[in-house]
Amino acid sequence: MEHVAAQVMTTVNAPYGAAVPAHQLAAMLVDPKSASEFSAPVFAFFSEVPGSIQKQFLKDMGVDETQANSVAGLFAKLSGYTLPLTT
Secondary structure (H helix, E strand, O other): OHHHHHHHHHHHHHHHOOOOOHHHHHHHOOOOHHHHOOOHHHHHHHHHOOHHHHHHHHHHHOOOHHHHHHHHHHHHHHHOOOOHHHO
């Protein structure tokens, strides 16, 4: 789990100068407000982290994948991108 979490956190935090911890990101992944507030770390998770790593992170963090898929769908609509969790 530590390797997956470290990979995810580097990807979502570094480009934006953010310092979101793993547990906070996990909560944001299922919160529709993340899309309406255009959360850069959440969008980075859905768009820049490989799909297999996304699924492992969700599993490791105890995040409901169906809820995360829903939030990914909101980001997909806003961005116009097809995202791994929405396919």
